[in-house]
Amino acid sequence: MKSSNKIGNFFGDVGSEIKKITWPTRTEAIQYTLTVVVIVVITAALLGLFDYFFNIFYSNL
Numbered sequence: 001m002k003s004s005n006k007i008g009n010f011f012g013d014v015g016s017e018i019k020k021i022t023w024p025t026r027t028e029a030i031q032y033t034l035t036v037v038v039i040v041v042i043t044a045a046l047l048g049l050f051d052y053f054f055n056i057f058y059s060n061l
Contacts, residue, residue: 024032
């Protein structure tokens with residue numbers, strides 16, 4: 001009995017904490033998503049360039 005009461009309390013607490021969350025607006029979510037996508041693309045391009053130039057450098061040795 002005690003463990004089911006603890007589980008019930010846990011899920012009740014989770015529900016009350018979820019209600020406290022300030023969720024982003026649709027516009028904010030789109031802006032954050034685009035920011036992440038742009039940073040990932042830039043990082044991938046930089047890593048690709050480093051890989052390309054290191055391959056050229058080491059293949060000529």
